[in-house]
Amino acid sequence: MSPSSEAFTGPNLLADCGSCFGLCCVALPFAASADFAVDKAAGTPCKNLAADFRCGIHARLRETGYSGCTVFDCFGAGQQVSQVTFGGRDWRQAPDSRRQMFDVFPVMRQLHELLWYVTEALELAKARPVHGELRSVLDDLQGYAGADADALLKLDVARVRGEVSELLLRASELVRAEVPGRKNRRGADLVGARLRGADLRGANLRGALLVAADLSGADLRTADLIGADLRGADLSGADLTGAVFVTQAQLNAAKGDAETRLPGQLGRPGHW
Template identity: 75%
Template sequence: MSEDRTAAPPAESRPDLRADCSNCFGLCCVALPFAASADFAVGKEAGKPCKNLQADFRCGIHTRLRQEGFQGCTVYDCFGAGQQVSQVTFGGRDWRQAPETSRQMFEVFPVVRQLHELLWYLTEALTLPAARPVHADLRGALDDTERLTRQSADDLAGLDVAAHRGRVNELLLRTSELHRATAGRKAKDHRGADLIGARLRKADLRGANLRGAYLIAADLTGADLRGADLIGADFRDARIGGADLTGSIFLTQAQLNAAKGDAATRLPAALTRPAHWS
């Protein structure tokens, strides 16, 4: 029997797309900048280690991040890019022992992070039966993206990742259209909408397009989001207690971590209920 090249494992079965801090050189704690705000107790420049980063590249306050004012760290996800850059791209040479690698390592990390995020979305897209008409193209994009992650540091630093994202996004848009059509209804289009603080309690958002929507502090209590496209939606402080997110697509753990849910919130199988939810 020939191999089915349209099939793909579900995203939750790919540990390489989940952060493994034990095999990373604390890259998100060094390479990325952040400003003092409600999300970060203090600010720091890109390339400067966070004051909480320990000698073993672990966070010294990992279990107390929210209490210590570093909520922003709890809603960040590298999709496994940290261990990829640390162990594969740079072959296990860390920026402390080989300081000459630091500049390029910190430059490459955000690029690989974007590629790994695309791998997460493409892997999920390949599990959707409604997207079968574009499965072959999705598989090709997945293979191309994985190939890019294995390039040298020099090649990654020079990669036009925005152009690649644009090509992949066209396929993800088509996937979204096919999947949302299964809702069997004319769904609402809220792509990129400003829904900050919106009152959407028990709203019927089945099959809705919420790509890139601003849902900051929105009240989605008890809302029906089955089959909705949630790629890039900003869920910071959104109230989703009792909401049904099963069947929604392109939702990430970081988005859930930024929201306020509860035990009654229904989630896609690939994601877990955040520990800080009541």
């Protein structure tokens, strides 16, 4: 189950592009590839960014070669940086804040991603033995996210990620403990793998490379998919019921159909 907006009372973890100063379209770099039509350096506005910070080709991103934009999720970091950290001062009106704002955004994005996963873990009944530690971590993450720009840039995000990751793994193991014969494919290179109809119930697929893998009809119930790369993976008819730490961005990057069973409150992508 993925966290709902009602389940979280801290920073909003659902992206609100209307309250953001187009930070993902400026702060982050991208390279010409199957995901992006052109190269763009970090700190350089995308040529499609409009004066109101909206995307000028939002309805045509896939057709125009910007499918990478359709699978990016800031988990609400954009509006947090824009409206809270920098108090509603945008980088065009206050160019002196431009560099710092762009440097803070990826830090905040990582914090909000961790907040998303921790919030989800707190909704997993079988992870109850670690709920106390998760609540403590949630408080810490909220504190980091609410800090000023200078403090955010000094934060050792790698350390924070490492500590939270271990706790999330413990929560995952509790959820998957009752699945017999569960597979450990953590970080496995499964690019293009033929896994049609595979029994992957309760599997550890954390960080697995599943790019263009055939997972059609696969049983992924209660599998841990945190950080798994599902770009172009075929999930047609697959069952992801109860799969943990799956994000909407992962589903948006994959292929599926009306028969694909999804976890929790995640939506069926429009292009399926």
